Amino acid sequence: MGLLFDIFINPFVEMASGLDFLLQVLWEGFVSGTLYALIALGFVLIFKASGVFNFAQGIMVVFAALTLVGLHALGIPAFLALILAVAIMALLAVTVERVVLRHLVNQPDIILFMVTIGLTYFLIGFGELVFGGDPKSMITEELGLPTGSTVFDVFDGIVILQHLDVAAAVISAIMVAGLAVFFNKTRIGRALRAVADDHQAALSVGISLNQIWAIVWFAAGIVALTTGIMWGAKSDVSFALQIVALKALPVLILGGFTSIPGAIVGGLIIGMGEKLFEVYWGGLLGGGVEGWFAYVIALIFLLFRPQGLFGEKIIERV
Amino acid sequence: MNVVDKIDPETATETVLAVNNIEVIYNHVILVLKGVSLSVPKGGIVALLGANGAGKTTTLKAISNLLHAERGEVTKGNILFKGDEVQSLSPNELVRRGCIQVMEGRHCFEHLSIEENLLTGAYTRSDGNSAIKADLDKVYGYFPRLRERRRALAGYTSGGEQQMCAIGRALMSKPTMILLDEPSMGLAPQLVEEIFEIVKNLNEREGVSFLLAEQNTNVALRYATYGYILESGRVVMDGEAASLRENEDVKEFYLGIAGEGRKSFRNVKHYKRRKRWLA
Numbered sequence: 111m112g113l114l115f116d117i118f119i120n121p122f123v124e125m126a127s128g129l130d131f132l133l134q135v136l137w138e139g140f141v142s143g144t145l146y147a148l149i150a151l152g153f154v155l156i157f158k159a160s161g162v163f164n165f166a167q168g169i170m171v172v173f174a175a176l177t178l179v180g181l182h183a184l185g186i187p188a189f190l191a192l193i194l195a196v197a198i199m200a201l202l203a204v205t206v207e208r209v210v211l212r213h214l215v216n217q218p219d220i221i222l223f224m225v226t227i228g229l230t231y232f233l234i235g236f237g238e239l240v241f242g243g244d245p246k247s248m249i250t251e252e253l254g255l256p257t258g259s260t261v262f263d264v265f266d267g268i269v270i271l272q273h274l275d276v277a278a279a280v281i282s283a284i285m286v287a288g289l290a291v292f293f294n295k296t297r298i299g300r301a302l303r304a305v306a307d308d309h310q311a312a313l314s315v316g317i318s319l320n321q322i323w324a325i326v327w328f329a330a331g332i333v334a335l336t337t338g339i340m341w342g343a344k345s346d347v348s349f350a351l352q353i354v355a356l357k358a359l360p361v362l363i364l365g366g367f368t369s370i371p372g373a374i375v376g377g378l379i380i381g382m383g384e385k386l387f388e389v390y391w392g393g394l395l396g397g398g399v400e401g402w403f404a405y406v407i408a409l410i411f412l413l414f415r416p417q418g419l420f421g422e423k424i425i426e427r428v
Numbered sequence: 429m430n431v432v433d434k435i436d437p438e439t440a441t442e443t444v445l446a447v448n449n450i451e452v453i454y455n456h457v458i459l460v461l462k463g464v465s466l467s468v469p470k471g472g473i474v475a476l477l478g479a480n481g482a483g484k485t486t487t488l489k490a491i492s493n494l495l496h497a498e499r500g501e502v503t504k505g506n507i508l509f510k511g512d513e514v515q516s517l518s519p520n521e522l523v524r525r526g527c528i529q530v531m532e533g534r535h536c537f538e539h540l541s542i543e544e545n546l547l548t549g550a551y552t553r554s555d556g557n558s559a560i561k562a563d564l565d566k567v568y569g570y571f572p573r574l575r576e577r578r579r580a581l582a583g584y585t586s587g588g589e590q591q592m593c594a595i596g597r598a599l600m601s602k603p604t605m606i607l608l609d610e611p612s613m614g615l616a617p618q619l620v621e622e623i624f625e626i627v628k629n630l631n632e633r634e635g636v637s638f639l640l641a642e643q644n645t646n647v648a649l650r651y652a653t654y655g656y657i658l659e660s661g662r663v664v665m666d667g668e669a670a671s672l673r674e675n676e677d678v679k680e681f682y683l684g685i686a687g688e689g690r691k692s693f694r695n696v697k698h699y700k701r702r703k704r705w706l707a
């Protein structure tokens with residue numbers, strides 16, 4: 111009886127009695143949600159255009175952020191370092207396409223997936239070799255990102271908004287909108303979706319897979335860099351970030367692997383859901399539920415709606 | 429000895445596509461084409477006939493350079509499109525030059541609308557949006573059904589509509605030559621007839637040359653001007669469509685009409701059939 115009370119009644123009473131705190135929790139969840147969404151977006155881009163689940167997306171986030179910080183540490187001004195980091199992500203995209211993908215056209219998906227696992231470990235090793243394994247701090251101020259915070263008085267209490275978090279949310283929103291337009295309205299975007307549907311047919315109408323793949327990996331690289339900057343500014347830039355990046359998996363299962371809106375909504379649901387669950391229900395399980403909550407949600411979705419909330423319909427003609 | 433030598437300069441200018449004695453090997457070991465030669469005259473419809481596994485699709489893919497994606501390669505002979513060797517070109521370069529393949533089984537982009545599908549066909553073009561719009565209208569003119577369905581996802585359209593979409597998509601690249609692989613596959617006879625009518629129309633009005641691989645020998649020989657018959661990776665017979673239609677062997681093996689009453693195919697020994705072709 112007491113347990114049922116703790117599960118179904120108590121948390122809501124707590125929420126109602128401390129609305130300002132609830133709002134704070136939701137906001138924190140929202141911000142990590144936007145970052146999950148950004149990482150998931152990187153996955154969606156590559157998955158949509160090449161049907162490859164890019165396991166390396168998480169490490170690309172770390173690698174991009176490390177590159178930026180590392181370049182700055184060499185004495186290069188922040189904005190120049192940013193441009194160089196973008197250029198390096200472009201180089202990485204072209205290299206991946208030339209060295210790996212080009213030779214594996216039309217191979218089964220699982221082979222391409224294995225390749226991205228290989229790429230992950232290569233990037234970890236290479237990153238450690240070049241930048242060392244120590245956590246570094248993001249050059250937040252140098253990049254002109256706001257750092258202060260604003261305190262709001264609401265519900266007889268306070269809610270604190272970090273300016274950095276606001277910036278993260280805004281930048282994510284711009285990025286997402288831009289990508290949506292790119293995918294649906296441009297010639298290259300249409301070609302990307304065509305490649306996603308059918309490699310062979312895309313080749314046959316004269317779409318160059320090599321070009322498309324390089325473009326899409328570059329786009330994913332830019333998304334990774336953005337995520338890396340934002341996440342790095344919130345915590346540190348270290349290889350541990352890629353574990354966080356794996357949270358994109360449940361986000362994708364929830365939102366659907368092929369849907370940009372799905373990645374966003376999925377990210378927000380997971381981000382806010384896990385914070386709420388941690389704060390209000392976590393005590394029942396001894397805390398630490400934030401780590402696995404997302405995966406449980408994903409499992410439930412897999413059972414009942416495998417294509418996700420917004421996933422592409424599985425077309426079957428009868 | 430080589431086929432190239434036989435083509436004199438005058439006729440060579442009228443040949444859009446010349447395939448000279450090509451050999452194709454998959455995975456470095458499997459020999460699929462053992463010396464296929466054929467040519468398509470400018471503005472012609474040429475049929476490539478033969479049973480399953482005879483090498484029709486492989487021949488088309490060798491021409492359009494889609495073989496590499498399947499680990500196949502042309503190991504001997506050469507392919508000339510408008511007089512230039514094209515084996516080493518990428519598929520997109522070949523499309524840019526005006527030779528495009530419509531693959532067997534249609535291969536529309538399922539999650540794109542019909543109109544988006546058609547627009548992907550214009551990917552290699554750089555002559556501006558208004559020209560592409562005009563061609564889109566033209567394609568809708570040939571395939572009124574596609575105009576009605578243009579907002580529908582291609583995956584939800586019928587087999588006939590998908591075949592039209594695939595041909596229309598190829599047309600959007602402004603081709604001079606279309607390699608059409610098995611357009612009749614899985615379609616009702618009436619629709620097959622409709623598709624072939626459109627092919628003929630396109631050929632006459634747009635001047636597009638066609639090389640079409642077909643199992644439906646009957647229909648193909650009615651619309652084509654010339655035909656090649658492939659068996660086990662070799663051309664075993666070729667000739668004007670009209671004369672092929674009258675040929676006793678073709679009648680017997682491909683049209684199902686026996687000269688002297690019906691014979692069971694089982695009773696004709698394999699080597700004998702081959703011998704007859706080769707004679």
